[in-house]
Amino acid sequence: MAEAESHGIVIVGGGICGLATALGLHRKGIASLVLEKSEVLRAEGAGIGVQANGWRALEQLGVAAELRKTAGLITAYHDVWLQGGKSTRDRYPVRTELRCLNRKDLIEALAKDLPAGAIRFGCRIAAVHADPGGHGAVLTMADGATMKAKVLIGCDGGTNSVVAKYLGLPPVRTIPRPVLRGFTSYPHGHPFENEFLRLRVGDFFIGRLPITDNLVHFFVTMAKPAADEGLTGGDLRGVRDLVLRDLEELQCPTEITEVVRRSDPESLNLVTNFWYRPPWEVALRGFRRGVVTVAGDAMHAMGPFIGQGGSAGLEDAVVLARSLARAVGAAAAAGDDSKPPREEDAVVGEALGAYVRERRLRLTLLSLESFIMGVLLVRSPSPAVKLACVAVLVLLGSKSLRHANFDCGRL
Template sequence: MTEAHGIVIVGGGICGLATALALHRKGIASLVLEKSEVLRAEGAGIGVQANGWRALEQLGVAGELRKTAGLITSYHDVWLQGDKSTRDRYPVRTELRCLNRKDLIEALAKDLPAGAIRFGCRIAAVHEDPGGHGAAVLTMADGATIKAKVLIGCDGGTNSVVARYLGLPPVRTIPRLVLRGFTSYPHGHPFKNEFLRLRVGDFFIGRLTITDNLVHFFVTMPPPSPDAGLAGADLRDVRDLVLKELEEHQCPAEITEVVRGSDPESLNLVTKFWYRPPWEVALGGFQKGAVTVAGDAMHAMGPFIGQGGSAGLEDAVVLARTLARAAGGAGEGEDGEAAVGGAIGAYIRERRLRLVLLSLESYIMGVLLVRSPSPAVKLACMAVLVLLGSKSLRHANFDCGRL
């Protein structure tokens, strides 16, 4: 027996849950299929700038989330090169907070109706519904099938089955090691409410305050040799390795002590970044009938400008808005199907330029930070960043509009 549903969302990460919540707020039911057995919130903290907060406001969860994460009021940039060092502090001009990913995921999930998320449900393949009408048939890992009138792939950047169904090329990867985690300070941390960004050689390190008692950090470094045996290693051992490297590079105690004191349970390791290059975001076919993608499945962009998650929240608001218009304007049957197809087309048109600009900015930052470009390429990159308004964080001022 094939189950039949209206809107099916593959993936219960930030974007999938936000899309389900946005649809729910518009009175539209959906079913989220998530392969893990519980809500996943890996990666410790996530920086959310003003554009993300605007989307969270539309989703009705900004107020409660603001209570969990204090305002970050300044950037503190430190660059250490041998004996030389530069320090620069400047104010954050738009809203920036670092959320505990768990708080974000739980806030997005908690208002969904019972049964709206089905856990332990891995989609192995997507096929066109032989009955036509642009819908899709999903085959689960256990062989069962589900028919979806509308299918939204929010199944992440690394191996999205929905992106594959749409014919999108696999995302590209950059080998890079990132260790992330939380450090607790039961008696209050000694830091300002700032985002410390430290560059030491090939290391890029961040420290963001969340509350008076909780700090998020990340350490990004070139990947160690394959025989370093990181795959499946105890994350405490990875932390020791990272600390050893930081000390060898004379990284200041204001960072090493945070990493050393981190909660082992909160540690998370990423060994590569994944991204869809900006030209694929510009030209990608993100729709086949009533099937589309959102979040990293559509526009994975690496962490270089900290916008991947917020861009997924914006997708959710825009997609729910356009689908709600279609649901309000057309009835059942072929008219309804044409309206849904039109709504998805409108969503993609509305999002495309925004996502191309974000992907381009992130891609260029990646070239500058990871690839050691020639002076000419560096100059060209800097010129594009000026045009994109990167220094003034123009990307953070975006407003995806009302739900």
């Protein structure tokens, strides 16, 4: 039988968090290998709102300046509620940095400075096991090959993380909510303010965010599960037609329907579910087992309710790379970079433990805020529950975007 390949730091998943973690480690002079199941970078079209905390993390990773060139500042929230022929409006300034990025730009910026061969595509991990020799972890690929990792970081997303499963974490919860997303180009400039328009009409929740003067991102969230709506991922133009028909019946303003109608069909993208890990699991569960840990959605999927999942993953990447770099630096300073495996594991394990401890409160608060926002938006709670939810949001400073003021610190 062929001997298993052996590597130092292995990251499962080449999404936002996996690439950011690899880049953070690379900036600290530490090599890693990203294993990604897709054949190419998963940079399919959708916008992603990145808040001030996310920009601070991107600065530490050395990619903020170039990304700012591709995404204009959003200066206000504009909330509109259309119900029974009446409209309620609320417009308030965004006092921190908020920009909507094309995910493709973000993914490509994170990947492009990684050394050749740092990402291995078409590599789906089927299972993770403890090394029988008691050192590191063993990964089994979908094709049956195995690989040994001295350190394993699971950035393999919220839905089916094999690394989260190895850590004994429960599967994330699912909310069946279809969201149609896409981009609309305006070669001669769009007519909109630099604001995040959030519109509620009937059962729909719609967002419109300018990315540049010529590009606008939109999303339309529907209340019924995709199957009930007759929506499938295959025919996205058909999905767009169905959505437009419903919006027109609800007399949705044409400044919204036109954005959807004129969207680039190639950019359309349908998400059928939201995923989240409840805040009590984020607060209490174990996120490390020996030299194995998780980051990003694999650790704390939180749905899109406060638009922080991606930025929280960027923060994870900075903190994790910093913790590992400290451990490596401490070993080197002690003139001891050839410790016996068990001692090496203990040092790395301590670094990963420090990462989990540092992230715990921050992620619990973000997950709590997102969870409560989800209860308000998705579940139509009783007046008493609604009041309690609003009270918690006030305490968390939700309206003033206190969550965006967080600084994950230097790499």
